Structure formats: C-alpha cells, structure tokens
Amino acid sequence: MERNFYSFSPITGEKLGPFKDMKRKEVAAVIEQAKAGQKEWAALSLGTRIGYFKKMRRIIADNAEEYAKKIHSDNGKSVVEALTSEIIPVLSMLEYCIKKGKHVLKPVKVRLPFYFFGKKAFYIFEPMGVIGIIGPWNFPLHLVVVPAVSALLSGNSVVIKHSSQTPFAGLIIEDIVKKAEIPGGVVNVVWGKGSAGQYIAEGDIDKLFFTGSVETGKKLARICADKLIPIDLELGGSDPCIVLENARLKRTAKGIVWGALLNSGQACISIERVYVTEKNYPLLLEYIKQAISEITTGKEEDADIGVMTSASQVKIINNQLESAVKQGAVIITGGKCKDFHFKPTLITDCTNKMDIIKNETFGPVIAIVKTKNDEESLKLANDSGFGLSSSLYGNRKKALEFSKRIEAGSVVINNSLLPIVSAELPYGGVKKSGIGRYHGEEGIKTFCNIKSILIDKEYCKKEDFAWAPYGKNVRKKYLAFIKETWGKRSIVKYFYALPLLFKKR
Numbered sequence: 425m426e427r428n429f430y431s432f433s434p435i436t437g438e439k440l441g442p443f444k445d446m447k448r449k450e451v452a453a454v455i456e457q458a459k460a461g462q463k464e465w466a467a468l469s470l471g472t473r474i475g476y477f478k479k480m481r482r483i484i485a486d487n488a489e490e491y492a493k494k495i496h497s498d499n500g501k502s503v504v505e506a507l508t509s510e511i512i513p514v515l516s517m518l519e520y521c522i523k524k525g526k527h528v529l530k531p532v533k534v535r536l537p538f539y540f541f542g543k544k545a546f547y548i549f550e551p552m553g554v555i556g557i558i559g560p561w562n563f564p565l566h567l568v569v570v571p572a573v574s575a576l577l578s579g580n581s582v583v584i585k586h587s588s589q590t591p592f593a594g595l596i597i598e599d600i601v602k603k604a605e606i607p608g609g610v611v612n613v614v615w616g617k618g619s620a621g622q623y624i625a626e627g628d629i630d631k632l633f634f635t636g637s638v639e640t641g642k643k644l645a646r647i648c649a650d651k652l653i654p655i656d657l658e659l660g661g662s663d664p665c666i667v668l669e670n671a672r673l674k675r676t677a678k679g680i681v682w683g684a685l686l687n688s689g690q691a692c693i694s695i696e697r698v699y700v701t702e703k704n705y706p707l708l709l710e711y712i713k714q715a716i717s718e719i720t721t722g723k724e725e726d727a728d729i730g731v732m733t734s735a736s737q738v739k740i741i742n743n744q745l746e747s748a749v750k751q752g753a754v755i756i757t758g759g760k761c762k763d764f765h766f767k768p769t770l771i772t773d774c775t776n777k778m779d780i781i782k783n784e785t786f787g788p789v790i791a792i793v794k795t796k797n798d799e800e801s802l803k804l805a806n807d808s809g810f811g812l813s814s815s816l817y818g819n820r821k822k823a824l825e826f827s828k829r830i831e832a833g834s835v836v837i838n839n840s841l842l843p844i845v846s847a848e849l850p851y852g853g854v855k856k857s858g859i860g861r862y863h864g865e866e867g868i869k870t871f872c873n874i875k876s877i878l879i880d881k882e883y884c885k886k887e888d889f890a891w892a893p894y895g896k897n898v899r900k901k902y903l904a905f906i907k908e909t910w911g912k913r914s915i916v917k918y919f920y921a922l923p924l925l926f927k928k929r
Contacts, residue, residue, distance in 0.1 A: 429617055431591050434500035434731050434764040435723050443591045446616040451623035454612050458554045458581040459628070461609020466551050466579030470529060473577065474522055479604040480573075481518045484511060487599075491565070493725070494592040499564055500723075500764060501687045501730040509687060510565045513845045517570045520847035521577045521868070528865045529578055529872075539909070542881045549872040551579035552654075553630035558585045558621040558644070560636045561733055562690040562786075564593035567635045567658075570847075571862050572611065575633070575871040583629065585614045585621045589734060622647070629653065631871065635692075638856050645859075656860030656870060658852060660784040661692045661812030664805035665840070666826065667700040667708060668798050668818025675838075676817040677711030680790060681719065683815060683840025685729050685768055688721075689788040690737065692857075693813035693834075693844050697774070697781050697791050699801035705794050709756065709772065712790065716757055716768045721788075723765065729788070731764040738766060741787035744780040745771065748791070751778055758788070776807050784810070798826070806831045811854035815840045833857065 428442035446454075465473070484491065492506035501509070534545040555575040559568035564586055572582045586593040594613050601611045614620050618640075625632050625647045634644050635658040648655040665683065667676055683695040700708050721729040732738050738761050745759055748771060758769030769789045774781055780791050795801045805814065806829075814832040816823040827835040833853040834843040843849050843863075852861040860870055880888065908914050 429588055433497050434733055435497055444615045446614055446620050448623045451614055451620055452627055454614055455583055455627045457609045458583050458612045462554055462581035465581055465610045474525055476604055476606055477518050477522050480600055483600055483603045484515055491596050498592040499590050500733045502727045503725045505687055513566045514569045516847040517573050525577050528868050545878040547874055547876045549578055550875055552873055555580045555582050555871055556624040556629040556632045557582055558634045561587035561589040564590035565596055571633045574867045577868055578872050580871055581610045583612045583624055585624055588617045657858040659858040661857050662696045662784050662808055662810045663693055663813045665695045665698045665815040666801045666805055668822055669701050671818040673708050674711050678715045679840055681715040684790045685788045688732050690786050693841055695840055696785050699793050699795050699804055701795050701797055732766050744785055748778045748780040776804050802826055809856045812857035
C-alpha cells in the first residue's frame with residue numbers, strides 16, 4: 425500500500441498534497457540510481473558539467489518569480505525574501521562555480537624539500553561518490569541546492585531530502601533538473617517525512633550533509649560514525665549581536681531589526697540576543713522600536729516580513745517568552761501570534777540565565793541584555809553552547825579586534841546575516857552549531873577526496889637512496905644529515921645529503 429503525507433500552507437491554510445512518503449526500499453533504490461548516475465556524471469569533463477550549471481542558472485533566473493511564489497505559499501516567507509534568501513543565493517553559488525570551478529579544482533603542485541631530489545608531486549580532487557543532503561524547512565530551496573551544486577561540480581551525484589513541511593521545494597528542484605536536462609541519476613529527490621532522511625543516512629552513500637537541529641544532527645552523526653563515512657553538520661544557533669559603545673545607534677538598530685526578523689526570525693543565523701552597554705541602552709531601544717514600526721508584516725505577497733511556517737515553532741516561542749517574563753523580562757512590543765502571523769517582538773531586561781537567551785528561539789524576537797561595558801558584552805556573547813554566526817556594530821578598528829575574540833564560525837561587522845548568502849565565504853559553526861564548512865573553495869573541496877601523487881624521475885637509473893638494504897655506516901650518515909638539516913639548520917646540510925645518494929653495499 426502506497427504511503428502519502430500532506431502539508432499545510434501557512435498563507436492560505438490549504439492542505440497540500442498528497443506527496444509520496446518513501447519507504448526504506450524505495451530510498452535504497454534511489455541511492456542505487458544515484459550510484460549509476462554518478463559514474464557517468466564524473467566521466468564528463470568539468471567544462472561539460474559547468475555547461476549544465478549555466479543551464480540551471482538561466483532556468484532559475486527565468487522562473488524566479490514562479491519559484492518565489494511557491495516558496496511563499498508553503499513556507500510563509502514574503503515573496504521578496506524568497507527572492508533574496510532563496511533564489512539569489514542559489515544563483516550566486518552557480519555563478520561562483522561557473523567562474524571559479526576550474527581554478528578551485530585544478531591540480532595543486534607541491535614543492536618538495538631538497539632531500540626529495542629527482543621527484544615531483546601534486547594532488548588532485550576527485551568526487552567522493554553519492555552525497556546525501558538533508559535540508560530544513562526554513563530555507564527549503566537554498567539549504568539543499570547550494571550544497572548540492574557544490575557537490576555536483578567535482579563529479580558527485582546527490583540524493584536530496586527536502587523538508588516535508590515545505591514540499592514545494594522538491595517540485596522546484598525536479599522542475600529545474602528536467603528543464604536543464606541533467607542526466608538521469610545525477611540529482612535525485614527523495615520524498616517523505618523524517619524517516620526518509622534516516623534511510624538516506626543509513627543507505628549506501630559516501631557522505632552526508634545535514635542542516636537542521638542539534639539533536640537530529642547528533643543522531644545522524646552516530647549513524648555515519650558506525651558506517652565510517654564523513655558528515656558535515658550545519659546546526660542551530662543563538663546568534664549574538666554586540667553593540668559597541670562607539671556604534672552609530674540609528675543605523676545599528678535598523679541592522680538589528682533586519683538581522684533578527686528576516687524570515688520571521690526563522691533563520692539559524694538570525695540575531696537572537698543583543699548586548700548593549702548601559703550608556704547606549706535607552707536610545708538603542710527607541711531606535712529599534714522605530715525601525716520595527718516601519719516594517720510591514722503579514723501574509724501578503726509584498727509584505728516585508730512573512731509569517732511563521734509551523735504551529736510547533738510558535739509554541740516554542742510563546743513558551744520562551746512566558747518563561748522570560750516570569751524571570752523579570754519585559755515585552756515592549758509584539759509578543760502575540762494570530763493565524764501564523766507573529767508580531768515582531770522586542771523584549772528587554774533579559775539575562776543569560778533565561779531560556780530565551782540560552783536556547784535557539786527561531787522567531788521574530790529581539791532579546792536585549794544590558795551590560796556594564798563592551799568587555800562584559802563580549803563575555804556574555806561567548807557564554808553560549810552555540811557558535812554559528814555573530815554581529816558586531818561599532819568602530820571598525822575595535823570591531824575587528826573583537827571579531828577575533830568572539831566564538832563563532834562567522835562574524836559580520838556593521839551588518840548581519842550576509843555570510844550565508846555569500847558564495848565565496850566558507851560558512852559553518854563551532855561548538856554545538858556544527859562541523860565542517862561549505863561555500864567557497866572549502867565548500868567545494870569538502871565533497872572531494874584528495875589524492876596525492878608523487879613521481880620519481882628515476883634519477884640516473886639508480887635505485888632510491890631510501891631503499892633497503894641501506895649500505896655501510898648509514899646510521900652515522902643519517903644522524904649527520906638530521907643534525908645539519910633540523911638541528912643547526914646550516915647551509916652545509918645539502919652536502920650531508922650527498923653521501924646518502926650513493927650507497928655502498
């Protein structure tokens with residue numbers, strides 16, 4: 425009997441579906457299809473693969489409005505945010521791979537030390553095979569297609585599991601693949617609930633890339649550990665913003681509001697906690713309230729900020745707000761949700777002991793913590809189990825100094841959120857926020873096996889000096905060589921290497 429699942433549009437309340445809920449055998453069959461497709465894909469030249477990327481770029485650009493409206497319908501974000509946070513990042517990554525792909529994946533020559541006389545070496549980047557990609561509901565297209573493109577460039581095939589809460593992402597991916605005429609088995613979409621993602625992890629894949637919660641990431645990491653395959657984890661965050669005493673407060677407030685409210689705060693790198701000194705606290709609050717009042721929110725396509733995606737996330741936010749108020753926090757604006765529309769919320773008098781500060785909120789909430797000085801702001805910002813992204817507002821020199829001391833995978837100075845939409849910058853977290861990096865060169869090479877190649881020129885047709893049998897008095901020769909090369913580090917070290925080149929039986 426065929427299993428199906430349904431989803432609901434947070435915009436219209438419409439029941440979406442049915443969509444197929446794949447069983448273990450069906451997922452295994454998709455992986456086998458990916459293994460066959462990968463061999464053919466890897467056999468193509470890099471230039472040919474890039475040619476398909478050019479097709480994908482044109483198709484996505486031509487259908488940008490249609491795709492953005494689909495994302496708006498089943499995710500709840502506004503159409504403009506679907507364009508800026510879903511479509512543009514994918515196009516940027518395709519553009520990066522098209523322009524930089526050959527450079528990133530070209531063989532790397534290695535300069536060997538003098539005692540490797542007569543030899544040369546280099547290393548190359550080869551595909552791993554089949555890459556499993558499991559993505560979340562908050563950026564349902566962006567957070568599966570960007571790692572997929574990165575993996576495809578070097579010749580891998582991909583098996584993608586998008587979130588069952590946002591099924592239209594799967595339809596968009598299948599449409600792009602069909603229109604770009606990508607060969608069969610190269611890009612594969614698995615349909616299903618959470619169990620389908622587990623089936624991918626347990627299947628015959630060569631690497632897993634997961635974006636989602638910390639707890640699910642841990643479970644998948646255990647599965648991969650048992651199989652001895654690598655995994656990259658892009659997990660949760662409770663990202664801090666430090667407002668330095670010399671910050672321009674009016675501009676800072678606008679940056680904080682955008683950084684906290686994008687996608688109704690449902691972003692792993694959204695600003696969730698703001699640390700500001702006593703000196704700047706009153707004025708910053710006024711500017712933040714003003715900035716919030718200028719933003720339109722709701723279900724309309726042209727709203728600045730859309731609505732929440734799921735009722736379960738609304739419940740988490742309400743619980744955190746209620747707990748914070750009981751502990752002395754004060755809700756200045758917002759704090760209420762009706763029909764998935766959660767009003768932008770400003771809450772003050774927060775402390776690092778509160779759940780709303782310690783844990784990921786994932787909603788349109790700006791929590792303010794008052795500090796004595798900038799040093800205390802930094803200390804409290806680092807007092808967290810998370811370390812995904814962070815923001816610093818203030819004088820460039822001081823902000824740069826603080827950026828080196830903040831515990832996070834990325835730091836944005838006088839802005840917010842931008843690393844996740846930059847194709848060039850490696851992106852990922854520290855602490856509980858994840859393992860590994862994607863985007864940029866590192867994000868392409870993370871899906872490669874690196875193969876080292878050393879070539880001996882058969883100098884003078886003689887056997888290598890390092891081979892056994894070693895000859896007479898070889899121990900003394902090696903000791904002299906070691907002493908001169910790494911002890912004294914004298915120029916005469918080259919002369920001490922010469923006796924080793926000529927063996928005496």
